[in-house]
Amino acid sequence: MNLRRDVFQAIADPTRRAILLLVASQTMTAGAIAANFDTARPTVSKHLQILTECELLKQEQTGREIHYHINAKKMKEVADFIEPFRQMWDDRFNKLEAIMKQYKNK
Amino acid sequence: MELKTKINAEPGKHDLTITREFDLPVELLFKAYAEPEIVAQWMGTNVLKLENKQHGGYQFETTDAKGNVVFRGNGAIHEFCPNQKITRTFQMENTPFDVQLEFLEFIKLTDDTSKINIHTVYRSVVLRDQMLALPFAQGINMAHNRLQDIVSKLK
Numbered sequence: 001m002n003l004r005r006d007v008f009q010a011i012a013d014p015t016r017r018a019i020l021l022l023v024a025s026q027t028m029t030a031g032a033i034a035a036n037f038d039t040a041r042p043t044v045s046k047h048l049q050i051l052t053e054c055e056l057l058k059q060e061q062t063g064r065e066i067h068y069h070i071n072a073k074k075m076k077e078v079a080d081f082i083e084p085f086r087q088m089w090d091d092r093f094n095k096l097e098a099i100m101k102q103y104k105n106k
Numbered sequence: 107m108e109l110k111t112k113i114n115a116e117p118g119k120h121d122l123t124i125t126r127e128f129d130l131p132v133e134l135l136f137k138a139y140a141e142p143e144i145v146a147q148w149m150g151t152n153v154l155k156l157e158n159k160q161h162g163g164y165q166f167e168t169t170d171a172k173g174n175v176v177f178r179g180n181g182a183i184h185e186f187c188p189n190q191k192i193t194r195t196f197q198m199e200n201t202p203f204d205v206q207l208e209f210l211e212f213i214k215l216t217d218d219t220s221k222i223n224i225h226t227v228y229r230s231v232v233l234r235d236q237m238l239a240l241p242f243a244q245g246i247n248m249a250h251n252r253l254q255d256i257v258s259k260l261k
Contacts, residue, residue: 024239026202027232072235073117082113084241090111093126093222096148100134103144 007054007074015039016047020070023057027069115238120231122238124224132220136189136212151177158186164194181205189214203237204229 010016015037022028022036034044048068051057055074060067115122128135138144142153145166154165160183168177178199185193190212197205209225228234 024236026236069232070236070239072239075239082115082238085238086109086111086113088241089113089124089126090109092148092150093111093128095150096135096138097128097130099144099147100128100130100138103137104130104134 007056010050010054010056013047015044016051019044019047019051020056023068024070027060027067029065029067033068115234118231120229120234121225121227122234124226125221127215127219127221129218130220131218132189132212132214135220135222139192139210139212140188155180157183159183160186162186181208204233206233206237 011020018037019033022033030045030048033048034041037044048057052059052068055071057068058071060069111124111126113122113124138148140156140158142156145151145156146153149166151166151168154167156162156164162183163180164183165180166178167175170176179196180199181194181196183192183194185191192208192210192212194208194210195205196208197203206229207227209227211223211225213221213223215221228237
């Protein structure tokens with residue numbers, strides 16, 4: 001099995017991307033995730049299964065509930081997942097530098 | 107080209123550092139953090155409140171073109187040493203993210219250059235990774251949406 005290819009197939013689906021985006025902001029149960037979609041619950045479960053199988057999501061059992069959270073390590077394999085975060089700060093700092101250079105010359 | 111802004115986030119830790127060198131005297135770098143109008147410009151947000159003092163607070167709010175609030179964040183300022191250091195908390199409002207602690211150090215390199223060192227501490231490893239993943243998740247979502255737009259136009 002080509003796991004790497006599977007990861008890219010996993011993120012090629014819009015519902016699965018929406019799930020990743022949702023879970024990136026908080027740890028959630030399958031029920032809570034499903035509540036965000038019009039799709040049937042078994043369909044969402046299938047998406048969660050695929051995301052878990054290719055390790056983009058991690059399951060965590062707490063009591064009777066299973067919580068899903070993002071697997072940062074695996075995300076890093078897909079791309080350097082820190083890069084957009086770095087880019088966001090780099091853009092802000094570039095702006096800061098440009099503004100203050102103008103300020104200095106006033 | 108060497109990257110100007112550096113992120114250090116070791117796996118399995120609940121903190122990270124952001125460092126960046128500037129072609130600016132440290133006084134000007136610090137001013138960019140202390141003056142509300144300047145903060146608003148480079149952060150791209152409205153500054154509702156910025157009390158630069160020990161036990162002061164601050165609040166940011168970003169609205170879209172229609173005036174809807176798309177982001178609101180606030181924090182408490184714990185320490186404010188001009189041209190040296192700001193210690194503060196930060197929390198995004200209306201999100202499940204817990205508060206984070208930020209240590210901002212302003213370092214003079216030469217008369218015309220300076221450096222910022224931001225050490226951010228999160229409550230958990232999972233929370234830190236979520237914060238790191240957020241721009242990534244938004245990015246792939248936007249990229250795929252753009253791709254879909256282009257593909258649908260080709261049909």
